[in-house]
Amino acid sequence: MAFDNKKDKNVQECYNAPKIGQMPDLNGWMGSERKAMRKRFLLLVFAIIIAGMDHATLGEEPTLERIEWTDIWVVNANKDNLPRVLLVGDSIVKGYYSEVEKRLADKANCTRYATSMFMGNPDYLAELEILLKRYSFKVIQINNGLHGWGYTEQQYRDSLTALFAMLKEYSKGAVLIWATTTPIQSRDASAQALERTERTKERNRIATDFAKDRGIEVNDLYGLMEPFSDVHAGDGVHFNSKGNILLGQRVGDAILRYLVDRQDADEGGKQ
Numbered sequence: 001m002a003f004d005n006k007k008d009k010n011v012q013e014c015y016n017a018p019k020i021g022q023m024p025d026l027n028g029w030m031g032s033e034r035k036a037m038r039k040r041f042l043l044l045v046f047a048i049i050i051a052g053m054d055h056a057t058l059g060e061e062p063t064l065e066r067i068e069w070t071d072i073w074v075v076n077a078n079k080d081n082l083p084r085v086l087l088v089g090d091s092i093v094k095g096y097y098s099e100v101e102k103r104l105a106d107k108a109n110c111t112r113y114a115t116s117m118f119m120g121n122p123d124y125l126a127e128l129e130i131l132l133k134r135y136s137f138k139v140i141q142i143n144n145g146l147h148g149w150g151y152t153e154q155q156y157r158d159s160l161t162a163l164f165a166m167l168k169e170y171s172k173g174a175v176l177i178w179a180t181t182t183p184i185q186s187r188d189a190s191a192q193a194l195e196r197t198e199r200t201k202e203r204n205r206i207a208t209d210f211a212k213d214r215g216i217e218v219n220d221l222y223g224l225m226e227p228f229s230d231v232h233a234g235d236g237v238h239f240n241s242k243g244n245i246l247l248g249q250r251v252g253d254a255i256l257r258y259l260v261d262r263q264d265a266d267e268g269g270k271q
Contacts, residue, residue: 065147067116068117071094074111084136085141096248103248103251104255115127117148118150118159119162120151120159137172139258141179149196160210180219181200184196185237
């Protein structure tokens with residue numbers, strides 16, 4: 001029997017209702033009730049998870065500095081004649097980048113992603129992800145630590161987890177190297193400089209333990225530069241030409257070792 005209008009629909013419901021003496025469909029009713037209870041349970045679990053999440057995870061505005069900047073530099077972007085390497089960091093990377101290029105001349109095309117953003121900033125991950133999707137890198141050296149002082153060390157640790165999860169997904173098998181944050185030279189022994197020195201050491205400890213636990217090489221640039229008293233620029237954060245040469249040579253050599261290993265492996269596979 002077919003019903004074509006609202007009036008007939010009421011008739012259909014009466015027609016389908018249990019007859020006198022006929023048991024109602026308890027199985028159907030109980031099945032619906034179980035579905036409703038399961039839905040309420042899932043909503044409760046979801047609410048508990050949300051309540052426990054960090055505010056940044058929920059899309060809260062990141063803690064920003066007065067000036068935020070990003071510098072992306074891709075050499076020979078239109079060529080794939082050489083392996084491509086990526087240096088990720090801040091203005092320290094910008095300082096020694098040219099020395100790395102000299103060290104890797106005719107061996108690799110160098111790319112840099114330098115920014116003031118803390119790695120817990122979702123924009124940082126988004127920009128880095130664009131680079132990783134666009135290009136294939138043989139080696140990636142990454143550092144983050146001289147910015148984002150408004151974040152706690154626990155947030156620093158949590159941000160490492162998110163960063164390396166993204167790298168694992170999009171780095172296409174690149175060799176990963178973590179570089180420790182370089183030391184701050186406190187010329188005036190100000191409270192802020194001393195505090196940031198201690199926090200830099202703690203961040204380096206956190207990142208070093210994190211990387212080593214996952215089998216990732218650590219390039220200790222802090223340890224390299226700490227003994228020198230004549231390598232910093234006037235602000236005590238950046239480096240003069242001597243300092244940048246030391247950093248660039250160290251970074252270039254660390255990357256070159258993997259390029260040579262890869263080249264030997266590729267040539268061995270062709271024989």
